[in-house]
Amino acid sequence: MLREYYDIEWGMPVRDERGLFERLSLEAFQSGLSWSTILRKRPAFRIAFAEFEPDAVAAFTEKDVERLLGDAGIVRNRAKILATIANAAATIQLREDVGLVDFIWSFQPSATPVPGPGEPVITQSAESLALSKALRKRGFVFVGPTTMYALMEAIGMVDAHPVGSHRRGSSGVWTGRV
Template sequence: MTNRCPWAGADPQMQAYHDTEWGVPERDGRALWEKLQLDGFQAGLSWATILRKRDAFRELFAGFDPEKVARFGDADVERLLGDARIIRSRSKIEATIGNARAYLAMREAGEDFADFCWGFVGGTPIKGDGVHVPAKTPLSEDASKQLRARGFKFVGPVIVYAWMQACGLVDDHLACCFRRDAE
């Protein structure tokens, strides 16, 4: 039997996500942005719900290409609100469009999103203690403030910490988990 972090449960899709994605350092700016948007959609819901809908999100949000999403208008918002394959929250949809514009504004100002994100941790993943998994930290509070200052929405400290874990900025695999220290 494989020892995993308990949150992966018995769901094969959640286990595969845990085993191959969660906590793996992501260095691609577009992929980091996509994961931040998905964590924003998760607010108030379970990650399993988002994971089951991820392919539909990718399809409907143009592969999470910030240049394409930034051009979405009112008709796109209505189209997305009408598609039951995703989370139909106007505020989250509009935040994603606005976040694409914020991402592009950073790029136009010469600020690389991946470098910005990895700057929070000095370029190297932070190791959790292997016992406690906080919902937020002073680091995620600071990152949240910096993202908001650049125009991002749905980036509160709890969402940002979940994103940091998912993208491998923070390694919070438990000491008993086979993925601890894997990267």
């Protein structure tokens, strides 16, 4: 499951609001947990959170929160559930300005890391810190700089695949720009 995710999905560009909101939400839920836990539960998360449609999630009530807290198929953390609902509302608000996709992608760095095999893994950057601060100003929560760096990797904004990996450059975002 993890191998398939990393070989097919991780690091590929995500440039639609629903897809980006889903990734943002799942990265927040992953905080403090293994990614494999989140990936195994992703189908249940999609059902529980209305396929991550921001308008639907923003309309969740306390009754929905209680329903989610009783759903063994997802991570039952009240703070993360409330953060997802708050982030849906913030996503809707952001539409009035630039929109979630353009806002997040505006923090793409001018260069991507060039990690060699076995080198230490970068967990945050100046851009992920700036993105974190900017999202917080816009009402988003659970968007710390490490979580935002993980998002940037997951959506292809940075290419964290090691040099020599068969996946390095596969997103097309950094072709010729490394």
